[in-house]
Amino acid sequence: MKVLCFGVAKDIVGGAELNIEGQHAQNVSELKEYLNKTFPKFLEYKSYMVAVNQAYANDEISISDSDEIALIPPVSGG
Amino acid sequence: MKVLCFGVAKDIVGGAELNIEGQHAQNVSELKEYLNKTFPKFLEYKSYMVAVNQAYANDEISISDSDEIALIPPVSGG
Amino acid sequence: MADNKIDIQILSKPLSIDACYNFVLNEKCGGIDLFVGTVRRWNKGEEVTHLLFESYEAMAIKEMTKIAKTAIEKFGLESISMHHRVGQVDLEGIAVIIAAASKHRKAAFEACEYAIDTLKDDVPIWKKEFLKDGSYWVNSRP
Amino acid sequence: MADNKIDIQILSKPLSIDACYNFVLNEKCGGIDLFVGTVRRWNKGEEVTHLLFESYEAMAIKEMTKIAKTAIEKFGLESISMHHRVGQVDLEGIAVIIAAASKHRKAAFEACEYAIDTLKDDVPIWKKEFLKDGSYWVNSRP
Numbered sequence: 001m002k003v004l005c006f007g008v009a010k011d012i013v014g015g016a017e018l019n020i021e022g023q024h025a026q027n028v029s030e031l032k033e034y035l036n037k038t039f040p041k042f043l044e045y046k047s048y049m050v051a052v053n054q055a056y057a058n059d060e061i062s063i064s065d066s067d068e069i070a071l072i073p074p075v076s077g078g
Numbered sequence: 079m080k081v082l083c084f085g086v087a088k089d090i091v092g093g094a095e096l097n098i099e100g101q102h103a104q105n106v107s108e109l110k111e112y113l114n115k116t117f118p119k120f121l122e123y124k125s126y127m128v129a130v131n132q133a134y135a136n137d138e139i140s141i142s143d144s145d146e147i148a149l150i151p152p153v154s155g156g
Numbered sequence: 157m158a159d160n161k162i163d164i165q166i167l168s169k170p171l172s173i174d175a176c177y178n179f180v181l182n183e184k185c186g187g188i189d190l191f192v193g194t195v196r197r198w199n200k201g202e203e204v205t206h207l208l209f210e211s212y213e214a215m216a217i218k219e220m221t222k223i224a225k226t227a228i229e230k231f232g233l234e235s236i237s238m239h240h241r242v243g244q245v246d247l248e249g250i251a252v253i254i255a256a257a258s259k260h261r262k263a264a265f266e267a268c269e270y271a272i273d274t275l276k277d278d279v280p281i282w283k284k285e286f287l288k289d290g291s292y293w294v295n296s297r298p
Numbered sequence: 299m300a301d302n303k304i305d306i307q308i309l310s311k312p313l314s315i316d317a318c319y320n321f322v323l324n325e326k327c328g329g330i331d332l333f334v335g336t337v338r339r340w341n342k343g344e345e346v347t348h349l350l351f352e353s354y355e356a357m358a359i360k361e362m363t364k365i366a367k368t369a370i371e372k373f374g375l376e377s378i379s380m381h382h383r384v385g386q387v388d389l390e391g392i393a394v395i396i397a398a399a400s401k402h403r404k405a406a407f408e409a410c411e412y413a414i415d416t417l418k419d420d421v422p423i424w425k426k427e428f429l430k431d432g433s434y435w436v437n438s439r440p
Contacts, residue, residue: 006354007424008438045438051422054357070354070422074437077351077358077382077423078335078394078414084212085282086296123296129280132215148212148280154294155209155216155240155281156193156252156272173315173332183339183389189410190315190332191403197325247325261333261414268331269407 004070029059082148107137180257187261212280231267322399329403354422373409
């Protein structure tokens with residue numbers, strides 16, 4: 001599963017793309033759990049959102065390898 | 079007494095400056111009375127303001143030949 | 157109040173958004189709001205061909221300066237520019253520009269709206285509207 | 299909704315107020331409001347040297363288009379242009395421009411403020427602030 005990373009999330013995972021091998025997450029909630037465990041630094045920051053196929057997704061949304069998944073830290077455009 | 083005329087007031091008096099000979103008006107109220115009598119067309123229009131020395135003036139303000147007096151029909155800038 | 161905070165002009169040539177923007181821009185500001193009033197073809201169902209603006213220039217400058225000072229004090233603006241056109245203005249032409257700059261955007265929006273609203277109420281400038289079949293001074297139809 | 303009402307761009311070169319203005323200008327409109335977000339030197343007492351913007355471009359375009367459509371429907375705009383910069387932006391540089399055009403000015407002001415407020419809440423764009431003594435992602439300080 002490929003995860004796009006932006007802003008501070010890019011710094012935390014150490015790159016603009018994160019490849020997660022194996023079946024660690026079937027939905028957004030499980031993905032966050034996996035990330036917080038793998039990169040404990042996420043816990044120091046304000047909550048981030050997950051986008052699935054370029055739309056904000058809540059915890060229950062299912063995800064699979066064919067989805068475009070992105071980590072969205074608090075936005076700060078403008 | 080010289081009176082500057084703008085907008086529709088210019089059309090009514092027939093020029094950008096009106097010269098009033100004699101002592102017809104000692105204050106704004108008397109000036110308006112004189113104008114409405116001399117140019118009855120003023121009565122067909124919405125009320126106009128009088129400016130004395132480039133500031134809006136109410137009816138009681140005294141006027142003399144040395145003041146800069148102007149007729150201010152409803153403004154419509156912008 | 158420093159003169160470099162306020163820029164008031166009544167001009168007989170086309171107005172420039174850049175001129176207003178460049179006047180108000182400064183490194184203390186994060187938000188600039190610009191209002192641009194343009195000439196539209198339809199007004200209350202009538203077709204407009206062009207407008208003609210005239211001003212009582214000396215008094216208009218005084219009234220606009222008063223508005224600018226109040227906007228700075230009331231909303232905490234850093235700077236404001238107000239340009240008004242006189243003479244003939246064609247369709248899509250610019251009649252007025254207000255630019256307001258402040259640290260934060262909310263004040264810029266509020267000040268800009270305050271300035272254009274008050275300009276329309278108080279500043280001695282008159283607009284003659286030319287229609288396909290005649291002309292009249294706006295706000296002064298019998 | 300016709301495409302000629304909405305102009306959304308994310309650009310890595312300096313933004314142009316003229317480009318946004320010219321897109322929204324049309325003879326149906328009497329009022330155009332433009333918001334320009336610029337880079338200021340002082341933020342919460344710290345001295346900024348420059349900013350760096352990055353976007354999740356495909357999603358940002360979608361979210362900005364959603365805002366533009368809502369602004370048109372909600373406020374009755376004729377047209378709207380939203381340009382956001384990415385990459386390095388220096389002091390006094392432009393980060394974002396919103397231009398909103400409508401028949402009457404009130405709607406232009408309201409729509410422009412709605413659009414920038416919502417952009418700042420929803421659009422996946424991130425700003426890294428560079429200070430004299432370090433840098434950090436805005437809204438993401440631990």
